[in-house]
Each structure stands twice: as C-alpha cells, then as structure tokens.
Amino acid sequence: MDLDVVNNGGNKRMYHRAQQNERPSKVCYYWLEGRCTRENCKFLHGELPSSNGFSQKRSLQPIEERISHATSAGPRRGMPLKWFRGQGDRQGDAAPIENRRKVQNKICTYWIAGNCRLGDECKFLHSHFVGESMTFLTMLSGHEKAVRGIALPMDSEKLFTGSQDESVRVWDCQTGQCVGVINLGGEVGCMISEGPWVFVGIPNTVKAWNTKTSTDLSLEGPCGQVHTLAVGNEMLFAGIQDGSILAWKFSVVGNCFEPAASLSGHTRSVVSLVVGLKRIYSGSMDNTIKVWDLDTLQCLQTLSEHSSVVMSLLCWDQFLLSCSLDRTIKVWVATGDGSLEVTYTHNEEHGVLALCGMHDAQAKPVLLCSCNDNTVRLYDLPSFNERGRLFSKEEVRAIQVGSGGLFFTGDGNGDLKIWKFLTE
Incomplete structure (x- = not known):
C-alpha cells in the first residue's frame, strides 16, 4: 500500500511501501456484488483462507450461474397462463418467513430489477413475497x-x-x-x-x-x-x-x-x-x-x-x-x-x-x-x-x-x- 504524506513545505513526498508479499486482509465488498472495476484493487478478489485450510464461507457461484439464477427467478413475461381456470398452485417463489436465513422482509433491489449477481449468496430476499x-x-x-x-x-x-x-x-x-x-x-x-x-x-x-x-x-x-x-x-x-x-x-x-x-x-x-x-x-x-x-x-x-x-x-x-x-x-x-x-x-x-x-x-x-x-x-x-x-x-x-x-x-x-x- 502506498501512503502519501505531505510535509510542512508542501513540495516533498515520502513513500512508505509495504512489503510486496503482504496479502490483503479483507474481501472486496464491490467484488462480492460483482461490480468492482478497480484494476489494482487493494482488497481481496476471492475467499479469505481460514487457519484449517477451508473457506470461511460457501464459495460464490460463477458469474454466469448467478446471472442465470437472477434471470430464472424473475417474472415470466409473455407466458400463456390460464389464471382463472385450471391454474395449479406454484410455490417456487414462496419464502416462508421462519425458514429464510436472510434479512427478513427486505427485497433485493438488484434482483427485482433483474440484475443481482450474487444468487443464493445475496443476504436480501429473492422473492416476490414472504408468507x-x-x-x-x-x-x-x-x-x-x-x-x-x-x-x-x-x-x-x-x-x-x-x-x-x-x-x-x-x-x-x-x-x-x-x-x-x-x-x-x-x-x-x-x-x-x-x-x-x-x-x-x-x-x-x-x-x-x-x-x-x-x-x-x-x-x-x-x-x-x-x-x-x-x-x-x-x-x-x-x-x-x-x-x-x-x-x-x-x-x-x-x-x-x-x-x-x-x-x-x-x-x-x-x-x-x-x-x-x-x-x-x-x-x-x-x-x-x-x-x-x-x-x-x-x-x-x-x-x-x-x-x-x-x-x-x-x-x-x-x-x-x-x-x-x-x-x-x-x-x-x-x-x-x-x-x-x-x-x-x-x-x-x-x-x-x-x-x-x-x-x-x-x-x-x-x-x-x-x-x-x-x-x-x-x-x-x-x-x-x-x-x-x-x-x-x-x-x-x-x-x-x-x-x-x-x-x-x-x-x-x-x-x-x-x-x-x-x-x-
């Protein structure tokens, strides 16, 4: 990491460079959301290794899978559907309140817009309703x-x-x-x-x-x-x-x-x-x-x-x-x-x-x-x-x-x- 310090004269800079083999200690929040654009981001683009060699949380889905999940979970537009007669009950979007390990009663704004890349890793609800x-x-x-x-x-x-x-x-x-x-x-x-x-x-x-x-x-x-x-x-x-x-x-x-x-x-x-x-x-x-x-x-x-x-x-x-x-x-x-x-x-x-x-x-x-x-x-x-x-x-x-x-x-x-x- 580069640290810029300006002296009282204002015309001289000192550079303190950390050792090159030092690894970031935090995972990039924007990378987790799939939208980090920094070429040399100072945070980690990956999982933090734990002391026992296993990841501290579940591995993230590949971006292609996460995009596919967000698309398939969204509304089905233009689908012929008999919703007055012969309509079967579909529970694919149901999210029982007591079974969701997520932020309750808060919808993911990215998912509802059709572009959340986190899939199941998103802490907000990917559902049209809870109940x-x-x-x-x-x-x-x-x-x-x-x-x-x-x-x-x-x-x-x-x-x-x-x-x-x-x-x-x-x-x-x-x-x-x-x-x-x-x-x-x-x-x-x-x-x-x-x-x-x-x-x-x-x-x-x-x-x-x-x-x-x-x-x-x-x-x-x-x-x-x-x-x-x-x-x-x-x-x-x-x-x-x-x-x-x-x-x-x-x-x-x-x-x-x-x-x-x-x-x-x-x-x-x-x-x-x-x-x-x-x-x-x-x-x-x-x-x-x-x-x-x-x-x-x-x-x-x-x-x-x-x-x-x-x-x-x-x-x-x-x-x-x-x-x-x-x-x-x-x-x-x-x-x-x-x-x-x-x-x-x-x-x-x-x-x-x-x-x-x-x-x-x-x-x-x-x-x-x-x-x-x-x-x-x-x-x-x-x-x-x-x-x-x-x-x-x-x-x-x-x-x-x-x-x-x-x-x-x-x-x-x-x-x-x-x-x-x-x-x-």
Whole structure:
C-alpha cells in the first residue's frame, strides 16, 4: 500500500511501501456484488483462507450461474397462463418467513430489477413475497406508467386495467395476453366495475363502457382529475379534484347517466369513496372523512381523527376502516346514536395508500394494506397479525379481488401482478 504524506513545505513526498508479499486482509465488498472495476484493487478478489485450510464461507457461484439464477427467478413475461381456470398452485417463489436465513422482509433491489449477481449468496430476499398461504402466479406488463385501477366486469372473460399512461388495457383471462388498448387522452385516476359496466375517471370526465352492449358514454361535469368512484343506491359517485362529489343516475329510457346531485363540504380533493350501511363515506386531502346519507345525500358527520390525507376507505360488516399517510389504519364503529367513533388504531411504519378486504381459502378475513415503502402487508382480522408481505418495484395503488382466491396488484412501474391464496 502506498501512503502519501505531505510535509510542512508542501513540495516533498515520502513513500512508505509495504512489503510486496503482504496479502490483503479483507474481501472486496464491490467484488462480492460483482461490480468492482478497480484494476489494482487493494482488497481481496476471492475467499479469505481460514487457519484449517477451508473457506470461511460457501464459495460464490460463477458469474454466469448467478446471472442465470437472477434471470430464472424473475417474472415470466409473455407466458400463456390460464389464471382463472385450471391454474395449479406454484410455490417456487414462496419464502416462508421462519425458514429464510436472510434479512427478513427486505427485497433485493438488484434482483427485482433483474440484475443481482450474487444468487443464493445475496443476504436480501429473492422473492416476490414472504408468507406461506399465497403464491405468485404471473405478471402482466404493458403499461408504461402507474396502474391506477383494475376492473373485472360481471360475466366477462376480460380484465381491464387503467394507467397514468392515458390508456386502458384489456387482458384475456384465459391466456393472460393483452387483447386491446384504449387510448383516453388523459391520465386514469381510478377505475371500477359494476355489473357489465366499467367506469374510468380521467380529468374532467368519467368514461363508461357496457361490456355486453358495447355502449360507450362520457359523463361530463367534473372539474379536474377524477380520483375515486363508487356505486350505491343505483347511482354512480365520483370524487373530484375540486373537493366535490358528483352523482349520476342511470336512465333506462335514454340508456344514459343523468346528473343527480353534487355534494360539497370537503375543502380539498376527494380521493377515496366507499358505500355501505346506507351511507357513503368520503376521504379527502383535507384529512377528514365525511359521512353522507345515501337517500338524502346530506352530510351526517365529519370525522377528523386522521392527521394527513385519507387515502382509502373500506366497509366490512359493521365496521369502517380508513387509512392515511399519517401511518395509521383506523377502525370505526357506530355508537348508540349512529355516529362513528374509533374503536382501534393500527400503526404502520410507513404511510398507507390502499386497503382491500378478502377471504382466504379457509374463509378467514384478510386485510391487504399497501404502504409507500413498495410493499403490501397482509393481516388477519380482527387481530391484525401479519401473515405475509408482497414486494413491488414501486408503490401499489390498485388492488382488486377476483374469484377462486385470486387477487391483483398494480404498481407505479406499470406492472400488474396476479396472486392466489393456497388451498392447503
């Protein structure tokens, strides 16, 4: 090793050179990751020999094998896969929490990008999830920006996804292939389905398609981006960027949706809506939840317990669940006079983006909770015991439940992942 020392005069250097037969005492960290570029690296590019002549840890795989491992462990793109019927449970990507001798609940960012060279030697997880009760089926790629909505119309063999790349993609549920792309000319903010109808929120408009009759409608009235949609009492509700909630009622005579009401009260954008128990609940960027009577459309109560944006709402039995960027999930229950109060608060380490509820193969209630650390947590209800965690390249804003234990997640990278709860 060369050591440069500058004297007080600043113009004379002394060189102290170590003996040439001295060997490095540390293994190069960058070499272990397969990315050291130094021609004369002062650290060792190899294993440190132990006193008994054996390596101190398992030998590293050859680079070719490690690249092959990273490639084969990645998502299978373009594979024809019947993921609605006849789909067998695949557990190749499963990583039981208690069996992994790795850094738990932390995905390898190089692996998820498809270029980790360490293979099994990597201390981070090479898996799409941790947990025992589910499996990753496949990933559908095509969107260029974040997926903001997933819809499964009734009695349809098609899956619809909407994205901020200003398009809706139509996927064949038998093959997993994209069979159509609809260009909208505006970023998709949300998407839902009700019966044969698919509704898509874009700036200043709600698009409506009937998958049976091929009816194509544009509902005017919104001012700004449509962030959220909900259906109840034979009406379509839309949460708008200007803080209003617009409602349309379907007219059988005219085969169209006619404006029914405009609900005002929020001071900032309405980003979440849900209908349940003859109420409609709205969450806003003003940090509040408003409770509206579904018949009279009058505001009954304003809930102000969250300290940041109310990102998602979920009605489950007699409970209302809400999540926020304030890193909490709150469970609300009605009191004797019908008003809501918080009965439980679950704290997260990160902001919470979306909630979705479903039942597993044993009919046990499971809460899917997306956080802004690019993970989706799965919790047993009502205990909130964590049973698994899903990983994505970017944060998940869209979660949709399908039939037969299937569920779907769409992330900020534009990828749509398909998952399934195991039957055993």
